[in-house]
Amino acid sequence: MFSNPLIYFVVIPVIMLLGIYLCRNMAQIRAVAVTGSLALLALSVWLLVDYLGLRAAGADAPMLYRGDWTWFSALNIQLSVGVDGISIAMLLLSSIILLTGSFASWKINPLPKEFFLWLILLSIGVFGFFISIDLFTMFMFYEVALIPMYLLIGIWGTGRKEYSAMKLTLMLMGGSAFLMLSIIGIYYNGVPEGVERTFNLLQIAQYDAIPHDWQCFLFPMAFVGFGVLGAMFPFHTWSPDGHACAPTAVSMLHAGVLMKLGGYGCFRVAIYLMPYAANELAWIFLILTGISVVYGAFSACVQTDLKYINAYSSVSHCGLVLFAILMLNTTAMTGAIMQMLSHGLMTALFFALIGMIYGRTHTRDIREMGGLMKIMPFLAVCYMIAGFASLGLPGLSGFVAEMTIFVGSFENTNTLNRVFTIIACCSIVITAVYILRVVGKLLLGPVYDKHHEELTDATWWERTSTVTLILCVAAIGCFPNFFANLIRTTFSPEIFKVLGM
């Protein structure tokens, strides 16, 4: 079992948990958190390099580094692991955000030890989710990632934290209920007669045995189940409240990684296993996600709380992820995954910066701030770069992801798809409006509050955190073909064969 490198994505966080449990002061906690996340980052980078090597050497299995260990034989539940380019991209994203999140919570107060314990427990769920290919264990890790959120927001949050924590958890749990149903449905219908039932994604996809009407019943449930986490309209309202109340690192991890679980799950479970239903019912969700894209952007235009603005912008950007997945063609899906990466990084950057600004000014209301560029130029410049990434400036990640999505979506000849693609394109203008509104109000112009003039610029750990994220955003933006190829090679041709594309 321990000869498989993937298992260490779960083992390292477990060791970190133990380490933090034994820590006695803040310095030790930081040391453990940073060392552990660096180890995870190193592991994911190594995995990326090794994976590309294997692919170059001609490994053509859909998933590499496969391993299965029986957990509960009566129901044939296994701990099955395996990764393809998409999962590796997601693992890389998660470890980067965990690292920068640790830096961003350098001075967390109160109960630093408990905070990190829960944060790392959450990351176990995230990493576990991305490496598993067994539906049951996948679901288990999914739940592991959701529950700590309740405590992290409820205890370390700000504002109406109990309400938001409760709302977020209940809504996501509601999604899980649908998901659970759909997973059980897949389990019972996923194999042909006389074959042992399985939760294994690859096997189910290979059998392609889910009857058509079952697909049409299960697909919406699976899509909505994951879609709730992907902030799909109209199940997105946990996102603004939840993000607004969560502490910095939690917002970063949640918007940066956890919301990606939604998109990833929609692709990996809903569409991969039930392509017929996806093809037939995509239009319903296309409308919903298309609405998400513009609706989120319009809502963001009038918010006054920085975190609300960013949360609604996440609704818009994550809507674009689901929108592109539903286009059911390689280009758009590649774009969707790139958008997941891009949004993960840039929204983490946004939340990190908002946390840092809030830590200094003690307000997140843009009406009470102004001219921060003069006071804290470093943070302000970073915020501006994040803003430019968000509104799709070439050279940063947002542009390549959005353009891949738009070009890919336009490849669909269906009129409905075309119309919604054009509607989604409109979001680039609205995004520019709300980003520049914030930048103009918050960073530029005269200093609003004279008390702010004594504030200091970023500390070294804040600089580490933001610079890392900016470098990643720029890397995707400048060398998109590397990431696009990494993702594209994994779209197993068989699902498109099924769809006749």
Added chain:
Amino acid sequence: MEPTIPILILCLPLLGFLVLGLLGPKMSHKAAGWYGILSMGATMVLAYITACTYFFSGAPEFIEGGVRLQHVVFNQDWLNFYKELTIRIGFLLDPISALLLVVITTISFCVHLYSLGYMEGEKGFQRYYAFLQLFSFSMLGLVVATNIFQMYIFWELVGASSYLLIGFYYQRPSAVSASKKAFIVTRFADLGFLIGILILSYFTGTFNFTDFTGTVLANGSSVNDLVTPLNVVASFGGATFMGCSLLTWALVLIFMGGMGKSAMLPLHIWLPDAMEGPTPVSALIHAATMVVAGVYLVARLFPLYLMEEAALTFITVVGAITAFYAAVVACTQIDIKRVLAFSTISQIAFMMVSLGVARPEIHEGLGYMASMFHLFTHAMFKALLFLGAGALIHAVHSNDYTAMGGLRKYMPVTHITFLIGCLAIAGIPPFSGFFSKDEILSACYENSFVWGAWMSMVAGLTAFYMFRLYYLIFWWDEPDYGHHKPHDAPWMMSLPLIFLALVSCCCGFLHFGKFVTWNGEPYDIHINWTGVAIPSIIIAVLAIALATVMYRKKNDLPAKFAKASCGLWTAAHNRFYWDEIYLFITHKIIFNGICRPIAWFDRHIIDGTMDGLAWCAQRLSVTIRPLQSGNVHSYVYVYLFGALLLGGVTAAVVLL
């Protein structure tokens, strides 16, 4: 051609941006300024070498049988979508890109040098130079684009760097809102551009200019050498949408992107406000380079536009209306930079009209050549005028002509160079503007008398408002300048002025048609003296004479005129209320009519439903809670009742 020099042309400014952006705060003003100037100077030399090689070397890759070819120097894959649809970053050398390379680097270098004096001691001096370098990089990348998506990429970068430069004085609220406006308006236009690209690329399966226009094929680097404009039309297969062919839609949408950047009506509103930026920036971006991007875009896709008469007519109409509108408004502005801004809009519209009326069957594409010629001459004399305006503003510390007057005595260099600029734009021979404007007017007249007459009228207005400005600044009445009399600017500011003035004097004699034509074949320029040139000179002289009468000495003629115009003057002074209309649309309709209701809907209806569900669950649990009272007595009754009920039901089922 070896790719080293072209790569350096793109990399030097980018490197300059990174160095000045990252290390700038550690540099002294002088070091940063000179680094920027040298970097731009080197780029300029390299661009000259490239352009000269292209035009004069006569190598078979550039010219074949007297026809200039498009040559792809390098073309690197950047992002692959599907099949042949790939974004590449490359370097395309053809007559117009070589021309623009020269124009951009020259103006940019002049502005770099000029800024050393103009921006002296400004806070954020290094940042300013970093942004100038970024802008030059984006603009150079735009003109050498080998495919329409590369153009879009740099198009966006140009927009962003222009945002940064307009908002350079970021503590001034007016600068912040002007930069925001510029970005959003051009972004809106880019939406059209993007959709146009999507349509065009979907049907043709390619982004490459060489495939669209199909004249290149020198080194075989084009992917699919069978696609020509005719094939592009064929690939659309006669698809139509709302009565127009889809290709027309695509081209009009792409032109919309150009309307945004080139400030055509109704997307012109950002340009006058963009004058909030430092004046050299206005000279660089809002006179000579960025605003001609729209013209360049149309010129780039010109063979495609030729396939769709409707799109060209649309361009002509938009251009003609804009030219007239901007010229009228320019007659009434007080801020000298705004006069120049509106004059820019009007002149860019001239170029657009010229492209719009160009038809190879009528006059061998004269309009295209004239448009590019005017782009070249206009870049020089408009940069000259802006830099001159900068020197004036530097001297009197105000943008309004009301604070100026009689300056010819104090600032002789600025006076002479500004006068040359005015004569050039008014179209007086032998200054450069005369030659290019004459070609444009010829092209208009040959297309139809209506366009010719209309544009002649606008040309007359041009001469009038430029000389109005000239007289109000340099003659008129002298205000009280106090102890510090205005004086000419230091040499770094005067040198570019003199240089550009010299260029404006002579570049009209260039045999432009030998270098730049729509299909690469040389075109012989001949001036139609009797038909077009003499009448337009007469019109210009009359307009100047009128301006002389009205503005040379202080008198109350202008005030009387304004009063007698029954509101026209006020309306023009307020730019015909376009800004108010936009303010109404954005604030009242979009902000209050869409965004707020959506935000309200989200908070109260969608979120309310979720809260309502939670409330229902809670009510339900409160309602049924008494059942679990812990009171054994009541449990027994319920038990008894249930048992009886079950018994009864069983009995009923069994017996019946």
